[in-house]
Amino acid sequence: MKIKKFSKKIKLLIISLLIIITPILFVSFDSDNFEIAKNLDIYYTLFRELNLYYVDEIDPGDLIKTSMDEMLKSLDPYTVFIPESKIEDFKFITTGQYGGVGALIRKNGDYVIVAEPYENAPIQKAGIQAGDVIVKIDGKSTKGKSTKDISELLKGQPNTKVKLTLKRKGVDKSFDKNITREKIQINCVPYYGMLNDSIGYIKLNVFTENSSKEVKKAFFNLKEKQNAKALVLDLRNNPGGLLVDAVNICNFFVDKGQIIVTTKGKVKQWNKTYKAMYQPIDTKTPLAVLVNRGSASASEIVSGTMQDLDRAVIIGQRTYGKGLVQTTRPLSYNSRLKVTTAKYYIPSGRCIQALNYTHRNEDGSVGKIPDSLITKFSTKNGRTVYDGGGVLPDIKLKQKYFSKIAISLVIKNLIFDFATDYKNNHDSIASVKLFEFTDDNYNNFISFLADKKFDYKTQSEKKLDELENIAKKEKYYDKVSKEFEVLHKDLAHDKDKDLITFKDEIKELLKEEIASRYYYQKGRVASSLSKDPDINEAIKILSNNKKYNAVLSGEAAEK
Numbered sequence: 382m383k384i385k386k387f388s389k390k391i392k393l394l395i396i397s398l399l400i401i402i403t404p405i406l407f408v409s410f411d412s413d414n415f416e417i418a419k420n421l422d423i424y425y426t427l428f429r430e431l432n433l434y435y436v437d438e439i440d441p442g443d444l445i446k447t448s449m450d451e452m453l454k455s456l457d458p459y460t461v462f463i464p465e466s467k468i469e470d471f472k473f474i475t476t477g478q479y480g481g482v483g484a485l486i487r488k489n490g491d492y493v494i495v496a497e498p499y500e501n502a503p504i505q506k507a508g509i510q511a512g513d514v515i516v517k518i519d520g521k522s523t524k525g526k527s528t529k530d531i532s533e534l535l536k537g538q539p540n541t542k543v544k545l546t547l548k549r550k551g552v553d554k555s556f557d558k559n560i561t562r563e564k565i566q567i568n569c570v571p572y573y574g575m576l577n578d579s580i581g582y583i584k585l586n587v588f589t590e591n592s593s594k595e596v597k598k599a600f601f602n603l604k605e606k607q608n609a610k611a612l613v614l615d616l617r618n619n620p621g622g623l624l625v626d627a628v629n630i631c632n633f634f635v636d637k638g639q640i641i642v643t644t645k646g647k648v649k650q651w652n653k654t655y656k657a658m659y660q661p662i663d664t665k666t667p668l669a670v671l672v673n674r675g676s677a678s679a680s681e682i683v684s685g686t687m688q689d690l691d692r693a694v695i696i697g698q699r700t701y702g703k704g705l706v707q708t709t710r711p712l713s714y715n716s717r718l719k720v721t722t723a724k725y726y727i728p729s730g731r732c733i734q735a736l737n738y739t740h741r742n743e744d745g746s747v748g749k750i751p752d753s754l755i756t757k758f759s760t761k762n763g764r765t766v767y768d769g770g771g772v773l774p775d776i777k778l779k780q781k782y783f784s785k786i787a788i789s790l791v792i793k794n795l796i797f798d799f800a801t802d803y804k805n806n807h808d809s810i811a812s813v814k815l816f817e818f819t820d821d822n823y824n825n826f827i828s829f830l831a832d833k834k835f836d837y838k839t840q841s842e843k844k845l846d847e848l849e850n851i852a853k854k855e856k857y858y859d860k861v862s863k864e865f866e867v868l869h870k871d872l873a874h875d876k877d878k879d880l881i882t883f884k885d886e887i888k889e890l891l892k893e894e895i896a897s898r899y900y901y902q903k904g905r906v907a908s909s910l911s912k913d914p915d916i917n918e919a920i921k922i923l924s925n926n927k928k929y930n931a932v933l934s935g936e937a938a939e940k
Contacts, residue, residue: 424448457721457738459707465715469536475623477567477589481536482543482560484509489794491524492516493531496797500901502565507558509547511898512801516555517546539564551805566591572906573599574607576916580923581609584906585630588622588679593629600633600662611667611923613916614683617697621678624655624706624725631686632657634664634693639728641686644706646723651708667929668693669919672774677701681733682725685772689728691762691933694922695774697915702735702771729758731768764935775932776922778915786879787887789837796887799829800894810899813907818892826891827880841872885912 432439446464453460463471473479483502486493495513498505515523518534535543541562548555569592573583581603583596596614603609621627624642631641639657646652670684670693681700687693706723724732736747750769758766767773783791790796803822810816838846849865852858858865880887889912896908910916922929 457705459703459705460718460720462712463709463717463719468715468717471709471717471719475589477569477587477591479536479565480539480541480562481565482562483565484535486515486528486531486535487794487797488528489514489797493523493526493528497897497902497905499565499567500903503560503563505901507560509545509558510549510801510804512550512797512804514548515545516548517544519544520546537562550801568595568902570595570599571902573603574907575603575609576613576910576920579608579610580613580920581607581611582613582615582910582916584615585619587619588624588626588630590623590626592622593626593633596630597633597662604663604666609666611669613669613671613919613923614693615671616676616680616684617671617673617915618675619677619680620675621680621703624679624682627679627682628655628657630683632659633662634668634687635661635690636664637661639690641728642682643726644723645726646706648722651722664692667923667926669923670695671697671915671919672700672772673698673780673915674701676772677703678705681772682727685727685731685733688766688772688775689731689758689760691760691764694776694929694932695772696776696919696922697774697778698780699773699777700733700771702733702769704732704734729760729766731756731758731766733768733771735770760935762934764933776918778918781914783886784879784883785837785839785874786876786883787890789835790887791890793833793835795830795833795835796890796894799826799891800898802829803895804898810895813896813900813904814911816892816896816908818888818895822891823884823888826887830880836876837874839872839874842869842874845869845872 428441428444431444432441446462449462453462469479482504483499484495484504485497485499487496488494492514494515495504495509495511497511498509515531517523518531523531523534537543539562543560543562545558545560546555547558567587567589569587569589570583570585573581576582581600583599583603585592585596600612603612624644628641635641635657637657637660641655641657643654644652668687670687672680672684672695676684676697677700681703684693684695684700688695704724704726705721706725707719708722710718710720712718724734726732735749737750738747740748742748755767755769758768760766845865845868849858852861852865889909893905893908896904898904900907922932
């Protein structure tokens with residue numbers, strides 16, 4: 382006990398000395414930073430008094446980590462402290478690599494289940510299927526564990542082993558699988574293929590150090606082996622990643638020497654203009670880029686640059702609006718700081734940052750760039766574009782929203798569970814392009830739901846509940862209670878009717894989930910394309926050279 386207390390005192394002494402020495406260093410090297418030294422000294426004395434006199438024992442590490450996190454949060458969401466324990470997670474974000482078994486997992490009741498094995502990953506090669514319940518890891522029960530807990534247990538150095546005990550629907554007894562972990566490389570391009578005889582398609586999920594290589598490989602395959610005459614690059618729900626790979630992908634489609642993006646920040650020496658450094662692979666093939674609200678950062682560099690240079694037609698919804706650049710800086714004890722160091726500007730000169738973190742509202746919230754500060758810019762062909770709010774597509778389409786019943790069926794894992802049963806009863810299905818989820822299949826799904834519990838509230842029902850509560854608080858309810866009863870009855874959803882009303886979208890979700898059981902992530906993406914309105918619009922514009930050129934010249938907008 383005495384040794385423990387002594388150790389703790391030594392630990393606190395070291396922390397205290399570090400905090401004392403830090404302001405001295407600031408003063409020694411830069412006398413202008415008196416404010417920094419003063420406030421660090423205040424911080425140290427506050428921490429010392431807390432540690433000495435707070436009524437309960439405090440954990441110095443946790444307390445300081447909390448203070449650092451809150452300090453950085455006041456700046457922007459992208460400036461974060463990365464402790465040594467999270468460095469591997471950080472590397473995964475930038476490289477797409479990690480050591481593990483290779484699967485997506487999700488919570489289902491008390492246990493975590495395998496949601497989707499990666500094709501050719503250790504877990505798939507071991508014969509483990511989507512829907513298998515992980516009941517033990519290395520002999521220890523997983524009941525009540527979170528997906529985060531299970532993920533940490535499944536990850537590990539390549540060539541190390543992990544023993545999984547699993548339960549499969551339709552199999553009476555649980556069974557064990559011994560798996561050797563491998564280096565898992567997440568594909569930046571999970572799928573590419575032909576949408577029709579002449580139009581190729583590439584889905585890019587994230588920008589890591591391999592993304593430009595994967596896009597290049599996919600493009601050459603589509604052009605040289607499948608005779609693609611036009612291309613759709615899908616950046617929807619792509620949150621971004623490495624700026625350099627975004628520059629490399631732009632370089633594929635624009636002339637060498639062309640300015641792609643410029644970064645500007647407080648440290649002038651770090652300001653940089655990124656140009657296309659290599660000969661392009663194709664500057665003529667018609668190109669459409671799909672974006673939506675989930676397209677951010679590097680996705681906006683690619684889509685915005687292609688728009689500014691009139692190299693592609695941008696289709697979909699306005700992008701997220703992240704025009705900030707982060708740099709990682711080394712800290713002591715193998716930790717790092719990911720810090721926002723610059724804003725980026727695409728070829729027209731605009732920055733598409735949507736939120737102003739510098740000037741917050743009185744309540745601390747962050748406001749959008751006001752309309753009065755939004756500026757016009759021009760593309761290479763003279764088309765008008767704007768800064769301050771993401772990339773606005775050339776062809777704007779409505780966001781697709783799912784019905785409440787479809788969302789409920791997904792959240793309750795009922796579409797997932799039906800697909801598990803389907804896979805157990807069907808050894809194979811037709812190719813993704815030929816596979817159809819028939820009306821008979823859908824009737825089987827409705828029968829499957831007969832004894833399942835799921836419910837939801839429509840937006841109308843929620844608003845009516847809110848109005849009813851307000852009426853009760855304001856004491857008007859008694860006067861109109863009968864009217865409320867009638868409205869509740871008239872607006873009440875009918876699950877059986879909704880299953881018919883929203884049959885088409887539910888069938889598509891079932892089709893995608895089932896396709897993924899046989900063809901993995903490639904199958905899921907390929908299955909989703911045939912009835913995708915954004916894809917259909919892209920096919921339409923790329924099949925009409927006159928309209929495509931009119932959009933890029935600005936004639937279509939003028940009309």
